[in-house]
Amino acid sequence: MSNTIKLAVVDDHPIVIQGIVSLINNLENMHVVGSFHSGSALISFLNNNEIDIILLDIMLPDGNGIELCAQVKKLSPKTVVIAISNHTERSIIMQILQNGASGYILKNASVEELKNGIETALRGELAFSREVIEIIAKPSVNDLKGRPKFTKREKQILQLIAQGKTTAGIADELFLSPLTVETHRRNMMQKLDVKNAIELINMATEQLLI
Numbered sequence: 001m002s003n004t005i006k007l008a009v010v011d012d013h014p015i016v017i018q019g020i021v022s023l024i025n026n027l028e029n030m031h032v033v034g035s036f037h038s039g040s041a042l043i044s045f046l047n048n049n050e051i052d053i054i055l056l057d058i059m060l061p062d063g064n065g066i067e068l069c070a071q072v073k074k075l076s077p078k079t080v081v082i083a084i085s086n087h088t089e090r091s092i093i094m095q096i097l098q099n100g101a102s103g104y105i106l107k108n109a110s111v112e113e114l115k116n117g118i119e120t121a122l123r124g125e126l127a128f129s130r131e132v133i134e135i136i137a138k139p140s141v142n143d144l145k146g147r148p149k150f151t152k153r154e155k156q157i158l159q160l161i162a163q164g165k166t167t168a169g170i171a172d173e174l175f176l177s178p179l180t181v182e183t184h185r186r187n188m189m190q191k192l193d194v195k196n197a198i199e200l201i202n203m204a205t206e207q208l209l210i
Contacts, residue, residue: 004030007024007030007053008033008036009021010068011035013057016107020114030118039063039067039071042072046079053081054080054082056068056082058096059087065083065085065096066092069083080121081100082101083096083103083105084106085106086107090136091206094136103126105128108131148207150188150209157184161200
């Protein structure tokens with residue numbers, strides 16, 4: 001690896017970015033060419049610049065890293081994406097890997113783990129911090145069921161439920177009958193195996209459905 005590896009860091013917390021940039025720039029043959037607080041800013045930069053590795057957070061102000069990873073791989077297939085996150089849900093780890101990520105490293109990982117992860121990913125292998133390897137090895141009951149599929153209408157209603165709107169309010173806004181809204185709500189609760197709206201929102205948030 002004689003050539004300098006060009007990296008970008010995407011995270012919505014400035015202090016996290018500063019810490020990662022400082023660590024990376026102290027490593028041999030690695031240099032951060034851009035740091036971004038949103039997915040749109042990264043895509044704008046990637047349209048005009050080459051990046052070898054992107055260290056990508058899962059939660060961003062304009063979307064999530066899972067969907068952004070797919071965008072990056074479509075725009076620049078050779079760019080390696082490694083998720084850097086606090087999220088330890090196995091379903092989230094598997095989703096971003098399915099979207100083309102080459103690794104998943106928790107933010108509590110050591111500098112050595114991060115460095116080794118970058119080098120491993122550049123060799124074309126999957127890179128994980130130690131804790132992530134343990135998470136992947138132990139799927140939960142929900143993981144074995146697979147991620148539920150929500151229709152476009154269900155996602156619309158889910159967003160409005162999350163905003164605290166009533167069945168009547170949602171029905172008026174979407175030009176549906178209250179019965180139709182309630183039917184969609186029940187279907188979503190059944191898909192996520194939850195008993196009430198609060199559990200529905202919590203589980204949907206964990207699954208990055210909203």
